[in-house]
Amino acid sequence: MIKITPAEIKTVAQYIYDISGIHLDSSKAYLFETRLSSIAEEHGCKSYSELHQQAKRDPAKAIERKIINAISTNETLFFRDKNPFELLKHKILPEIIDARAPRSPGMKTNIRIWSAAASTGQELYSIAITIKELIKNDPAYNFTLLGTDISDDAISQASYGKYNKFEIERGLDQRVLRQYFTLFGNTWKIKDEIRAMVNFRKFNLMQPFTGLGKFDIIFCRNVAIYFTLEDRKRLFNKIADALADDGFLLIGSTESLSGVCPQFIPKRHLRSIFYQKKA
Amino acid sequence: MKKLSILVVDDDPVIRRLLQQRLQKANYDEIDVAEDGVIGIQMMSKKFYDVILTDLMMPNGVGGIEVLEAAKEINTDTEVVLITAHSSIDSAVEAMKKGAVDYLEKPINFDELFLRLDKIADVKTILRNAQDIQQAKDVTDHAASETIQDMELQISKLQNKIDELEAILRNSSINSEERIYQALDRIAED
Numbered sequence: 001m002i003k004i005t006p007a008e009i010k011t012v013a014q015y016i017y018d019i020s021g022i023h024l025d026s027s028k029a030y031l032f033e034t035r036l037s038s039i040a041e042e043h044g045c046k047s048y049s050e051l052h053q054q055a056k057r058d059p060a061k062a063i064e065r066k067i068i069n070a071i072s073t074n075e076t077l078f079f080r081d082k083n084p085f086e087l088l089k090h091k092i093l094p095e096i097i098d099a100r101a102p103r104s105p106g107m108k109t110n111i112r113i114w115s116a117a118a119s120t121g122q123e124l125y126s127i128a129i130t131i132k133e134l135i136k137n138d139p140a141y142n143f144t145l146l147g148t149d150i151s152d153d154a155i156s157q158a159s160y161g162k163y164n165k166f167e168i169e170r171g172l173d174q175r176v177l178r179q180y181f182t183l184f185g186n187t188w189k190i191k192d193e194i195r196a197m198v199n200f201r202k203f204n205l206m207q208p209f210t211g212l213g214k215f216d217i218i219f220c221r222n223v224a225i226y227f228t229l230e231d232r233k234r235l236f237n238k239i240a241d242a243l244a245d246d247g248f249l250l251i252g253s254t255e256s257l258s259g260v261c262p263q264f265i266p267k268r269h270l271r272s273i274f275y276q277k278k279a
Numbered sequence: 280m281k282k283l284s285i286l287v288v289d290d291d292p293v294i295r296r297l298l299q300q301r302l303q304k305a306n307y308d309e310i311d312v313a314e315d316g317v318i319g320i321q322m323m324s325k326k327f328y329d330v331i332l333t334d335l336m337m338p339n340g341v342g343g344i345e346v347l348e349a350a351k352e353i354n355t356d357t358e359v360v361l362i363t364a365h366s367s368i369d370s371a372v373e374a375m376k377k378g379a380v381d382y383l384e385k386p387i388n389f390d391e392l393f394l395r396l397d398k399i400a401d402v403k404t405i406l407r408n409a410q411d412i413q414q415a416k417d418v419t420d421h422a423a424s425e426t427i428q429d430m431e432l433q434i435s436k437l438q439n440k441i442d443e444l445e446a447i448l449r450n451s452s453i454n455s456e457e458r459i460y461q462a463l464d465r466i467a468e469d
């Protein structure tokens with residue numbers, strides 16, 4: 001493994017911050033080494049400053065993408081923390097469905113949901129399964145489910161909807177597993193009926209939210225923890241703008257918006273918390 | 280004793296007996312045998328096996344592939360190793376695609392078999408450790424989230440109170456003494 005020098009840590013950390021907003025602790029040299037060493041070797045670099053130079057010069061941004069894939073923590077699971085999905089089923093979806101009921105008969109109820117750091121897709125598929133279980137195939141509802149992430153690797157796995165047994169077994173009960181996934185050898189693939197409900201694309205949360213439109217429900221869980229307080233403030237302000245006035249925001253179960261975004265009021269229902277915009 | 284429960288499925292009594300003896304000698308304590316695929320599947324639906332060692336070609340329409348499929352259907356944690364004649368390597372490779380961990384060619388090289396079993400046992404141990412760490416993390420996360428969420432609501436309530444106090448104290452339609460009384464009343468409220 002190539003060793004990193006303190007000076008390199010500074011430049012590389014700054015570079016990673018510039019391309020992703022991810023703030024890495026510069027006291028943790030091993031973090032840079034374990035995650036970047038093989039990329040450096042693959043590109044024939046003898047040091048991390050060489051890798052940094054190459055990455056900046058590469059017009060196709062292939063190295064930049066690899067660095068982002070390597071540095072981002074994609075840890076996620078189906079129905080992570082359980083409670084938010086109970087909340088979705090018993091409170092948020094019924095309320096939003098009510099609020100969006102069409103004024104004239106025959107029109108559809110349109111509801112838009114965003115998983116803002118979708119990683120490998122488990123969160124958005126859990127949302128899709130929750131919706132499927134609640135409204136079955138009722139044609140009166142038109143759900144748009146969008147999943148975005150900065151990592152191409154994560155997004156491409158999400159798009160395939162393929163998971164190995166370790167990814168699948170955490171969080172999914174057998175009934176749901178058998179109903180919505182098909183086993184091919186050692187991999188489980190999400191069934192088309194669920195796959196067809198969702199869309200994934202690459203998106204960097206540090207960028208302006210142009211062209212995304214408004215959402216009724218936003219999941220922005222376990223990603224802001226990698227950002228600085230200032231960036232977190234900017235992020236949640238943009239999220240407030242992208243959320244319908246009566247929309248719902250869910251964040252990670254160990255995250256907090258206190259001192260981050262006064263526009264959001266925390267509310268408790270059942271055993272979990274959701275946020276809504278101040279009236 | 281080595282901690283792997285093993286089911287041997289083979290219609291050839293000689294191989295069955297040989298496998299059982301060699302495995303027992305090698306200190307694998309939990310070994311059951313089935314004389315064909317049908318019985319094998321019956322046994323694995325009654326008891327969990329870490330590993331199933333099955334012959335590929337067996338009579339009555341239930342061969343190694345069917346045993347593999349049934350095993351994975353019952354519990355994906357069960358690992359299946361196929362035993363095949365050299366001439367059926369292609370089907371063994373096909374079986375790997377269907378989720379078998381490994382295959383062994385006949386005649387069985389027992390050193391090779393034990394190496395494979397050790398590898399399976401190692402992976403299972405690592406996995407168990409990872410699951411332990413995962414569970415410990417879940418417990419910590421859960422406790423942390425309860426604390427954080429309680430504080431989140433408390434802070435929001437206090438912020439609300441502060442905003443109201445500010446409104447009272449800035450209320451120019453009443454005199455300052457009245458503002459102070461109202462503010463104190465508001466503080467005393469829950």
Ligand SMILES: C[S@@+](CC[C@H](N)C(=O)[O-])C[C@H]1O[C@@H](n2cnc3c(N)ncnc32)[C@H](O)[C@@H]1O
Nearest residue numbers: 020072074076117119150151204205221222223
């Ligand atoms: C720990 S996962 C969270 C997944 C899921 N939301 C959950 O809670 O289980 C964090 C994800 O955030 C993504 N990420 C990090 N920085 C990002 C950025 N600037 N824009 C978009 N996604 C980002 C990472 O690629 C990673 O997949």
